[in-house]
Amino acid sequence: MEFLTANLPYILAGISVGGQYALIAIGYTMVYGILRLINFAHGDVFMVAGLVMVYLTTVFPMWLSIPMVLVITVLLGFAIERAAYKPLRNAPRMSIMISAIGVSYLLQNCALYFTGGLAKVYPQIPWISKTVTIGGATTKMVTLITPVIAIVLIVVLVIFIKKTKIGMAMRAVSKDFETSQLMGIKINAVISATFIIGSLLAAVGSMLYFSNYASVVPTSGAMPGLKCFVAAVFGGIGSIPGAVIGAFIIGICENLIKGVGWTTFSDAFTFALLIVILLVKPTGLFGEKATDKV
């Protein structure tokens, strides 16, 4: 109990960061599930969503900027898939992976060009930037609502995938392209839908994340991107519940480590975790073992 009260701010921050990571990690895990591609550009899409918000709010009011950020991020994710991944559909997997790395650096360098390398101050979103006190710990409203928003979106997503026709098509395509085509499923439409969902969640994640960190630089996407990738691997890449649980575990552990006073070690922990998982349980917590029935 004493541990709990002493570390409450860190636990709260951890749950909040975990929710943000979860929203990004879903993009990795869904794209991997369908294309067997690690979309290295995903973290940078998240960063671009942050920058777009910065620039849009200088012109438009907040209530208009938020939906515009969502739409622009979705379009960006869609365009990346069409331009950089779709033409490589039948190429070896390594080619498309390298293309993803290329897109990642392209986005970072475009951001560098537009920002001039300066940190851009993220606009305050009213209400969620408000300070609140809970159980003696002072925090921002965003810390409290992040896990709520994350969980709601994830539940909606899981229902969407379980219950709708396009969700069923996604599950089918992730197993077998060719047989899915024989059912009349348009593979490209399903893949686009996957990128659209991933980008949408990353855009929501970026609003919550940057409201907490207050500034955006061109490399802002790199570290959260990598950590969310670790979260996806930890949970078992391809599995949505796995990515979410992995993200929360990483978020909470990181912040508890900060609480103990090892702040500089908190990032290293995440990557040490990655190495341990790959050694001990390469399929992750909920990873599927390939079973073939002949």
Next chain:
Amino acid sequence: MLKINDLKVNYGGIEAVKGISFEVPEKSIVTLIGANGAGKSTTLRTIAGLIKPAAGTVTFQDEVITGKGPQEIVSRGITLVPEGRKIFPDLTVLENLRIGAYLRKDDLTDDLNWVYDLFPRLKERHWQHGGTLSGGEQQMLAVGRALMSRPKLIMMDEPSLGLAPLVVRGIFDIIREINKQGVTILLIEQNANMALQTADIGYVMETGKITMTGPGKELLANEDVKAAYLGKK
């Protein structure tokens, strides 16, 4: 109903199908038999739109459908039951059936009942994941899934592969039953005996060419066919 004219297909750098022509009349059962690598599967996959042919035409109900994509082919009423069944292991039996009707927007109740009548086992197991079914049940599911698109022509790629003899007989009974209900069937098989007994017309394929043709019963009695495919001398 389906006419193949001088079809040539290159696959994996070799000419797998070297100019074949054949016809599938409406409401008939037609079989292509032949050894491994004769080009049978390639032929079906080309008709289904998965592979683009190098030359020749595929005509279905007097319309040329050569080189059209799989969605277009399915929507015109041709489905392929792929080799190795290829059911979706993580989808339930019911979802597997529903996905077979992916392009349809109308009510599926009648078709589900039809499939359940043909395969009562699938009804019992409709909530199970496809991957938990036995090989024979998976083949039933694959056929049922194909029927859900309400096809005019079903193509089956080796439905008897890897199944116990008793199960194979059951599958062929179902094939005849489906045919009686008005669905045209194009079947490829290595189990030449069963296929020729069932088929109205048989074609023998060897290394990308059709070498023999005739009514199923006639081919079954043919000495060359007996020697090559039925293991009799």
